[in-house]
Amino acid sequence: MSLPQVRIEKRLKQRRWLMVAVPLGSLVVAHIAIAILLVVTGHPPIATFRRLFDAAYIADGALTNSLIAATPLAFTGLAAAVAFRMKLFNIGAEGQLYFGAIGASGIAILLAGQSTPVLIVAMIVGGAVLGAAWGAIPGLLRAFLRTNEIITSLMLNYVAALALNYLIFDSLSYWRDTSATGLVFPQGKALADAATWPVTTIGSVAIPFGFLVAAAVAFVVWVLYTRTRFGFEAQVIGDSPRAARYAGMRTRRKIVAIMCLSGAIAGVGGASQMGDFRHVLDARGLQQANYGYTGIVVAALARYNPFAVVFAAFLLGGLQNAGYTLQSADFPSGLVGVMQGMILFAMLGGELLVQYRISISRPVRHTRTQTEPAS
């Protein structure tokens, strides 16, 4: 007996229906895998999923909280998507977001007496500039010294986290609350009330201003990549650097520009953290949230499509929100992380079906009469 042969060939054309069916199928597969884990460990799967879904999207205030959790993920997801589309693997959104938060809160403290619209613009600009500056470092190193941006951007995350700790815990910086209590319990200066970003309420759902900004950014990114020469060239450089160079494209400039753009988007995410939610440079809270790394998962789930990123951020934000809400003895902790990982694994596996054609064929049976050595 000969084994069936599996052949994997690259699809020349991507099938449209597969691009929808595969993500849905992956979701189903991931849920089945998690259900098995739940059954093995003695939890009722259906009831657990129902509680999770309820806490994420249905219960009172669930949508509002899910949007709060989704907003930073939308920014970091877009930051990752912008860079990954050009095959620049910027995994430094984490650090770029910290610097965005530092920039935005710094400028909000500086312009304390100003009106809300002025402050919003100033904070977004401040966040974008510092985020872009932090993203420019791996970009410049990659463009001019051919240094792998994956590792440098990862290392810079740690440096950024230490910078954040320094500003709040180990110095009397501009950002630190230097009143009597602030000296004993280190924390950032509280921002003025006018620096609080407005909330849009539809029915009972409160939409953070930052989420709307993220949606606008998604549109801009979409225009950039589908309607401009800049975006087209960036994609060519990503797919084939040599072809791009022969065509006379300015590869280095584009690498630096895209890394800056990616950093700026993550930086605005940091600004949104300050303006929408935290209102104080919260060093520990920002580091515990892991927005940057989760953002990469969001971008991958969305297959780097900017609109899909916002949607995927909403899905994962819902999961995270449910995880917080259900934190109790009878709800398996860690389930949310397992679900995120499983879904992503299933999606990555499913990607193979979108990009490749798999054919399983049984090799033709040889009959005895043919000239084949007897085995």
Add this chain to the structure above:
Amino acid sequence: MNNSIVVVVLASAVAYGTPLLYAALGELLAERSGVLNLGVEGMMLVGAVMGFLAVQKIDGAKGVVLPLAVAVAALAGAVAALVLAFLVITLRANQIVAGLALTILCGAAGLSSYIANDFELATDPARYSFEEVNAFGLQDLPVVGPVLFGQTWLVYASWVCVLLVGLYLSRTRPGLNVRAIGEAPAAADAMGISVAKYRYLHTTAGGAFAGVGGACFSLALTPLWVDGLTGGTGWIAIALVIFAFWRADLCLVGAYVFGAFSALPLILQAKGYTVTPQLFQALPYVMTIVVLVIVSSGIGRRRLGAPASLGVPYVREER
């Protein structure tokens, strides 16, 4: 003299450098074969939790249970790595995304926490833990005694592992094959070496090392369970491999240097200097970037360098 703060800090630099060393050795094997596994932190946590679970649940004498727990940790890390290997080698998924997914799946808010929660591991400290062993009776030597000879078995075993991995990569046929695959998979394939098989084996072995690294925390350094108890060591291990120019012996040096740098501010503060601890803690990361720049620029590329195929899936039809 052996109680002076310098010696104490140096000894703890070795102790805390050990999990880093194990994880880095594992990542070294994977990267040499061309697989950049960013899931080290996740594999360490899974190893840590499974090792801890084994110590709590297996009955037996201490001398039996502890080695068994380390074996369980290694196995857990290997299984986690196998999942990643399947995704990136067979299914050709993006290595960065898959590695991050592995860390999220297994990490502090994922499977390791799920298992710990399900078996209620956070309630009790470990029944047994590795203790310092006075090696060759040399523990009382000045300075080097406590630093080198007053450590746990895990530390001594890590030195053997460094030696073995170093010899394996430089002196054995399979080791040379791995390096060939890391540099030029197409050429290795033409030589008749199975790229996929080697990558599977080394990624999985790397996971086993990471699992043991995790167990260093839960069975020796902090023998109790807290979610996320490895505290980012897995990420530092990835930096360490680069810092060590992809060499096992330099991993050993680097692990202790990294350990010392995080301990250095303590020494200086105790001596009455006012220092910024973050400056010292940032140094390993900044130095890693500097090393990477040197490696990728012209001078370094000739002799010391990243495996050329690092992070690139190998597809025979597309070479």
